Amino acid sequence: MNTTITPPNSKRSRLRLGTIIGSVIAAGMAVTVIGCVRKSGKVTYFHEAELPEGWPLLTEVGVVEVKEYPQYREAVVTKNDGAGSDEKMGPMFGTLFNHISKNDIPMTSPVEMEYSQQDSQVMTSMAFLYRTNETGTLGTDGQVVVREIAPRTYASVGVRGSYNDESFQRGLTIVKEWIAANPQWRADGTPRFFGYNSPFILWFWKYGEVQVPVRCLTDTAPS
Numbered sequence: 001m002n003t004t005i006t007p008p009n010s011k012r013s014r015l016r017l018g019t020i021i022g023s024v025i026a027a028g029m030a031v032t033v034i035g036c037v038r039k040s041g042k043v044t045y046f047h048e049a050e051l052p053e054g055w056p057l058l059t060e061v062g063v064v065e066v067k068e069y070p071q072y073r074e075a076v077v078t079k080n081d082g083a084g085s086d087e088k089m090g091p092m093f094g095t096l097f098n099h100i101s102k103n104d105i106p107m108t109s110p111v112e113m114e115y116s117q118q119d120s121q122v123m124t125s126m127a128f129l130y131r132t133n134e135t136g137t138l139g140t141d142g143q144v145v146v147r148e149i150a151p152r153t154y155a156s157v158g159v160r161g162s163y164n165d166e167s168f169q170r171g172l173t174i175v176k177e178w179i180a181a182n183p184q185w186r187a188d189g190t191p192r193f194f195g196y197n198s199p200f201i202l203w204f205w206k207y208g209e210v211q212v213p214v215r216c217l218t219d220t221a222p223s
Helices: 008-036 085-102 165-181
Strands: 037-040 043-046 064-069 072-078 111-115 123-129 139-141 144-149 152-160 185-187 192-195 207-216
Touching: 043 207, 064 165, 072 085, 085 123, 085 144, 111 165, 152 165, 165 185, 165 192, 165 207
Parallel strands: none
Antiparallel strands: 037 043, 064 152, 072 123, 072 144, 111 123, 111 192, 139 144, 152 207, 185 207, 192 207
C-alpha cells in the first residue's frame, strides 16, 4: 500500500501563506478606514461622501452651537404614516437612492431626516442633499420632490451612535435644554437629524447632528 505523507514544511508554508494573506487584507482595511478619517473643526469623523458646497464645519459632540446654513438643493421623500425611523428609513432611503442612481447624481453627505414638531418620535421625511444648487432639476420624480432650501439658522449638537429615534431624542433633549437656558433664541420650525455615515461604519463610530431651527429675539446674538 502506498501512503502519501504531506511534509511538515508544506503545512507550515500554507499556514504562513494564510497569515500573510490575512495580514494584507487587514492592512488594506486599515488603510481604507484611515483614509476616510477627516477633521472638520473639532470633529473627527469618517468622510464617505462630499458635503454640499458652502457647508459649515461640523458641531462638536455634546456641544450646542448656532450655525448658519446656506441655500442648498435636496431630493426629499415624505411619509405621514406615523411610523418611527427604524420602520421608515430603509424604504425611504431606497427610493432616494434609486432617484439619484437613475439621474446620475452623485451621493453626498449628510442624509437629512426630519421629525414632526408635534411628536418628536415620528420621522416625517428623508432627503439626500445635492452637491451644488445647479445639480439636477427642480420638480417631482415619482415619490421624490427636488426642492431648494433657503438659508436658515439652526441650534446644533453633535452626536455619536446609530441613526435611530433614541439617538435623535438624546440630541434633541440637549438642544431644547440649551434653548431654554438661552432665551434670546427661540425654536422656529421642524427639528432634523443629519446622518453623515453609511451602514458600513460601526454604530459607535457614526457621527450625526441633531438640529432645531431657531431665530434670535435680540438685535445682537452671542457667538
